[in-house]
Amino acid sequence: MKASARNQLVGKVTDIRIGAVTVEVTVGLKGGGTIVSAITKESADALGVKKGDDVIALIKAPSITIVKDFGGYRLSARNQLKGTVKRIQTGAVNSEVIVELSGGDSVAAIITNESVESMGLCEGDTACAVVKAGSIILGVKA
Known part of the structure; x- marks a missing residue:
């Protein structure tokens, strides 16, 4: 993927918490660290993200x-x-x-x-x- 975001961390979805408006997606990184992304429910549905999926986290x-x-x-x-x-x-x-x-x-x-x-x-x-x-x-x- 080519994107303007310098930080592109590849990981695997380890947990998903669905709220009223947003979804918190926990991503396991190389080396055992984790990051959490808060995205809208609409975005989570559009991505079809689920536990175990490989994802890329983009951070400007x-x-x-x-x-x-x-x-x-x-x-x-x-x-x-x-x-x-x-x-x-x-x-x-x-x-x-x-x-x-x-x-x-x-x-x-x-x-x-x-x-x-x-x-x-x-x-x-x-x-x-x-x-x-x-x-x-x-x-x-x-």
């Missing part, structure tokens, strides 16, 4: 927040993918931060240079790539 890089230190706080965003900062590419205003996850997947985030500096973020640091469930688009093979 600007939708990912990088957290180096939670400072004792917990976040409402349930997708918190822990990994190692593999690369930081600094631009004029923003930086691309690549976080390598267990199992070999990696995610790219676009954050401000100011955020990189204020966190003291460096290659090799442990960090979490955080993304809200509603920012994850699912795809299935036709």
Whole structure:
């Protein structure tokens, strides 16, 4: 698949929770991690997604927040993918931060240079790539 979303994580549907308006789809990733996507019931029906299906999760890089230190706080965003900062590419205003996850997947985030500096973020640091469930688009093979 060719898509503008930098992050394309392949996995298998491990759970589906149907709500009044949305469906929460849990996807198992390589390395044992999971992510949850919240999609509309209409989208879930159109995709025909079911437990055991292979899916691809698409996440735009600007939708990912990088957290180096939670400072004792917990976040409402349930997708918190822990990994190692593999690369930081600094631009004029923003930086691309690549976080390598267990199992070999990696995610790219676009954050401000100011955020990189204020966190003291460096290659090799442990960090979490955080993304809200509603920012994850699912795809299935036709």
